[in-house]
Each structure stands twice: as C-alpha cells, then as structure tokens.
Amino acid sequence: xxxxxxxxxxxxxxxxxxxxxxxxxxxxxxxxxxxxxxxxxxxxxxxxxxxxxxxxxxxxxxxxxxxxxxxxxxxxxxxxxxxxxxxxxxxxxxxxxxxxxxxxxxxxxxxxxxxxxxxxxxxxxxxxxxxxxxxxxxxxxxxxxxxxxxxxxxxx
Numbered sequence: 001x002x003x004x005x006x007x008x009x010x011x012x013x014x015x016x017x018x019x020x021x022x023x024x025x026x027x028x029x030x031x032x033x034x035x036x037x038x039x040x041x042x043x044x045x046x047x048x049x050x051x052x053x054x055x056x057x058x059x060x061x062x063x064x065x066x067x068x069x070x071x072x073x074x075x076x077x078x079x080x081x082x083x084x085x086x087x088x089x090x091x092x093x094x095x096x097x098x099x100x101x102x103x104x105x106x107x108x109x110x111x112x113x114x115x116x117x118x119x120x121x122x123x124x125x126x127x128x129x130x131x132x133x134x135x136x137x138x139x140x141x142x143x144x145x146x147x148x149x150x151x152x153x154x155x156x
Contacts, residue, residue, distance in 0.1 A: 014059040030101040039066045050076045064125040081129035086115045
C-alpha cells in the first residue's frame with residue numbers, strides 16, 4: 001500500500017476484490033464452492049481487476065498457479081515474486097489477519113510442512129515473474145518502505 005501511495009497508483013488485493021464483489025469472505029466461498037470453484041472465480045476477478053488503470057495488485061499465493069494466471073499477469077504489466085524462505089512465510093501467515101482456508105486449523109508443524117510442500121509445487125509459477133525480490137519478516141513500516149524502494153528501483 002505504501003508503494004501505491006508513493007507512485008500515486010491505486011492498490012487492490014484480489015482477496016478484497018473478490019470479497020467485495022461476492023459479498024462473502026473467502027472461507028465462505030471455499031466452503032460453498034470448493035477450491036476449484038474458488039479458483040475459477042479468482043481467475044475471472046483477476047481479469048477484471050487488471051483492467052483498472054494505474055493499479056498495483058496484490059494476489060494470494062495460489063493465484064499465479066492456476067489456469068494461465070501467471071502468463072496473463074506478465075502480459076499485463078510488471079510482476080514481482082516476493083521470494084521468502086518457508087520460515088518467513090510462516091511468520092507472515094501467522095501475522096496476517098486474513099483467514100486462509102487451506103491453512104486453517106493446522107498446527108505449527110503441519111503449517112510448516114504445508115508451506116514447504118506448496119512452495120515446492122508453486123515455485124515454477126512464481127519464477128515466471130518478471131522481477132524477484134528476496135524478503136525477510138517485515139515488522140515495521142520502515143521495513144515496508146525499504147522493500148517498496150527496492151521495487152521502485154526494479155521498475156525504473
């Protein structure tokens with residue numbers, strides 16, 4: 001969000017966009033339609049949100065891995081893989097406020113196993129991004145600003 005302010009672009013999250021359009025939380029959509037149904041909705045909403053002008057889009061970790069989503073995103077603008085080791089991803093997921101159906105109710109050990117296995121499957125999609133930025137656990141706004149500045153430098 002800081003980056004969108006800094007470069008005067010709008011910021012959008014596919015998660016928020018889906019929840020706003022469907023008037024449901026992601027876990028409720030998962031419960032009602034299953035993962036396959038959710039991924040179909042996600043793809044359609046991704047195609048809608050990329051049509052906005054001057055927008056930075058944040059998407060969930062599964063988004064690039066289904067259908068032609070990663071290739072589509074690459075064809076529409078700059079894409080970034082925020083490359084973090086599994087332990088960092090675990091910390092970010094634990095800090096996050098969003099309920100994620102695929103990790104809900106997992107123990108610490110199960111969560112780490114899920115992250116490691118998912119990362120192994122998803123990495124080929126993530127590596128298609130135009131830019132890669134190595135990240136660590138982000139605790140402060142100052143740390144966010146540092147990463148934002150790195151991203152801005154990559155797209156100059």
